Amino acid sequence: MRFESGGPTPNRSKYLLAIPLACAAAFARAETPNERIAGAARSASPGTYARSWSGEALYWTVVAAPGGKRKAILSEDGALEPIKGGYSIEPFVWVDGRRVAARDARRSQTLDAGDLPIPSVTWDHPAARLRVRTFAASDDVAFASYRVENPREQEQTLELWLVLRPMQVLPTWQFLNRSPGFAPIREIRGDTARVRVNGADALWPLAPPDRFGFAPGDMHQPLESHALPSAREAHADDGFCGGVLAWRMTLAPHAARELHMRVALGPGVAAPPASEDGGAGLVAKALAEVVATWREQLGRVEIALPSKAADVERTLRTALAHVLANRDGPRLPSGPRNYERSWIRDGALIASALAEFGHADAARDFLAWYAGFQLANGALPCCVDARGADPTPEHDSTGAFLFALGTYARQTRDAAFVRSLWPRVRRAVARLEQLRSESRDPRWRTELDGAAFGLLPESISHEGYAKKAVHSYWDDLFARQGLREAVFLAELDGDAERARAWSESRDAFERDLLASYTAAIKLHGIPFLPGSVEFGDFDPTATAVGFELGGEPRDFPDPALHATFARYLREVARRDEPRVLRAIRDADRQRTRPHRRARCRMGRARVESRRTATPQPGMEPVARDRLDRCIARPMARRSAA
Known part of the structure; x- marks a missing residue:
């Protein structure tokens, strides 16, 4: 910027002034909604905003009907996001004019009966207890119940606030394929029976609130x-609107009151029937049907x-429930929100589990659907989403499809379905044979000391090699x-010639x-199985997948x-060491910073264990015995099957 200064002399001097403020203005940009919320969270009292807005990790779980297209998510603190990318409902309790937020209480999470995908979040605070339970009654409707309890030995008055806010439960750093964080509410209105958000019916309090109101802002x-x-x-062009529904209750010592909310999982949901018991009967009936x-x-x-x-059994059933909850028609996405794409490697393992756990029809639907995306060269794409097949070449995909089809056929002996896909097989x-031929060139006998000879070519299917x-x-x-599995499929189809030829290819x-x-172990001078030829890296999960596939x-x-x-x-046994815990905690902080990617490095533990080729005294016999049992059990199970 150029300024002229007048003075007593006739010559006017010109000065070129560098003004930091002007430079800042030149590069200034508009504050994003997420930055606005994060800035407000920094200045607000603790608990006013979800912990994720302060960079803390915040977990959540899916709430959906089996195979439904619409998925709600419930945070570990009890906030509910009914619609993908939409507003959230956050609970707060007031006691004697003092606010109790999730951060103030000891929180715990449970599932109904220990394994059903009906999650609950419980707050335990000296002044109040709260349980939030939610379940999807259909693909259109979910119920959320809020049980407020007086834990004290004397009667007291409490007030439950359910706050509708223009924020998702999905944290800002989970941005893969999504725009998380801010969820615009440009219009909100309602009464004691219904609330409308952005022009659509959103929720119905089954017991009328004692007070309610709406206003611009994020409700802080x-x-x-x-x-x-x-x-x-309330209306706001910038999308910052919200509201509060409040219930005031006077509770005897250790008494409780439960309030129910019917929530729309999408547009066009009809109002519930009138209820005289605060919705208790309606919710109980719906819950029994869902269970x-x-x-x-x-x-x-x-x-x-x-x-x-018993915990293992419950975990198996819950994992199956989440697979079914995340299922979308024939698609088998890895999860809701960010992972709504269908990866063939994930889908192959999921389809295998479905076939083994009595849901062969779902596995078949997935395989028939995914086979339609086979490329002209015979490869299967790495993943498929609403935009179609991803063209990125990832060489695990084709083998994953054959594995999944073979697992399905072994469980069902469905030769007719195999024949319907036989040209694709x-x-x-x-x-696969064409890919292998690329590395059977004589030059691969010497490159990398021959360690890559006969393998599939280089690819980035493993995320560590992106x-x-x-x-x-x-x-x-x-x-x-x-x-x-291809050999088995050929035998099932009765194609003896291909079964013989593919057996030779398999054996080679x-x-x-x-x-x-x-050769790779010798090349890198390592005692363990590497994850890749070039790096000689330690990656036990990449090796363990071989056993999951039937190795x-x-x-x-x-x-x-x-x-x-x-x-x-040994590394797992050392996870409780203070140094390792600090490394995990530091990495967790880095990972949860919005819009920042960080690698999780396990301090020096990873480096030291790589330097130490000799097992620690007393560890090798125990480790070997555990390893034998871990491998023998799944193999025995598959052999029996």
């Missing part, structure tokens, strides 16, 4: 001042485990099992893969196999 002012807005509607549905869905296969393994196997494509054993383990690949492991110990060099999982057990 009412939460700071205990001054409930009084307007019956019965889930029990049927999760009980198609008997799980017989010792009593001390032939093209998929041809694709920056540099390498020969990933992850790809080869899927390909190996895919070829094994198995020999090359085993030789590659041995056996004989498929790997024995000393290196046991050394891999012995080291892994």
Whole structure:
């Protein structure tokens, strides 16, 4: 900026002034809604905003009907996001003019009966207890129940606030395929029976609130001042509107009151029937029907485990429930929100589990749907979403599809379905053989000391190799099992000629893969099985997938196999060391900073364990014994099946 200064002399001097403020103005930009909320959270009293707005990790779970398209999510603190990308409902309790927020209470999370996908969040505070329970009654409607309890020995008056806010439960750093954080509410209005958000019916309090009101803003002012807005509607072009529904109750010592809310999971939901009991009967009936549905869905296969393994059984059933809740028609996405795409490697493992747990029809639907995206060269795409197939070449995909189809066929003996996909199976196997041929060129006998000979080419299917494509054993383990299943499929189809030819191809690949492991171990001077040829990296999960797909110990060099999982057990055993805990905590803080990616490095523990090739005294026999049991049990189970 140029300024002229007048003076007593006739010559006017010109000065070029560098003004920091002008520079700042030149580069200034408008504040984003997420930055606005995060800035307000920094200056607000603790608990006014969800912990995620302060950079703290915040977990959530899905709330949905089996196979439904609409998914709500409930945070570990009790906030509910009914619609993808939409507003949230946050609970608060007031006692004697003092606010109790999630941060102020000891929080715990449970599932109905220990395994059903009906989550509850409980706050335990000296002045008040709160339980939030929610479940999806259909693909259109969910119910949220709020049970307020007086934990004191004397009567007291409490007030429950349900605050509708222009924020998602989904934290800002979970931005893959989404725009998380801010959820604009440009219009909100309602009465004691219904609330409308952005022109659509959103929720119905089944017991009329004692007070309610709406106002512009994200509702932090009412939460700071205990001054409930009084307007019956509010509008804001910037999307910052909200509201409060409040119930006041006087409770005897240890008495409780439960309030119910009917919530729309999408537009066009009809109003509920009139209720004289505050919705208790309506909710109880809907809950009983949902429990019965889930029990049927999760009980198609008997799980017989010792009593001390009850947690394992509950975990199996809950995992199956979440698979079914996240299912979208024939699609098998890895989760709601960010992971609504269908990855074939995830889908193959999910379809395998579905076939084994009595849901072969869902596995079949997925395979039939995904097969339609096979590329002209025979490869299967890595993932499919609303935009179609992702063209990124990831070489685990084709083997993953053959594995899933083979697992389905082994469980069902559905030869007719296999025949319907037989041309696609032939093209998929041809694709694997073509990829292998690229590394059977004589030059690969010497490059990398021959460790890549006969393997699939470099790819980035393993996320750890996104920056540099390498020969990933992850790809080869899927390909190996895919070829094994292809032989079985040919036999099931009655194609003896292809079964014989594919058996030879399978056997040759198995020999090359085993030789590659041995050469890579020698190349890098390591005692364990590497994750890739080029890096010689320690990656036990990439090795363990071989067993999940049906591999056996004989498929790997024995000393290196046991050394891999012995080291892994040692690292797990050290997870409670203060140094490791600090590294995890620091990495967690880095990971949860909005719009920032960080690697999770386990301090020096990873480096030191790599330097130490000799197992710690007393660890190797225990680790080897545990490893034998861990491998033998799934193999025995598959053999029996």
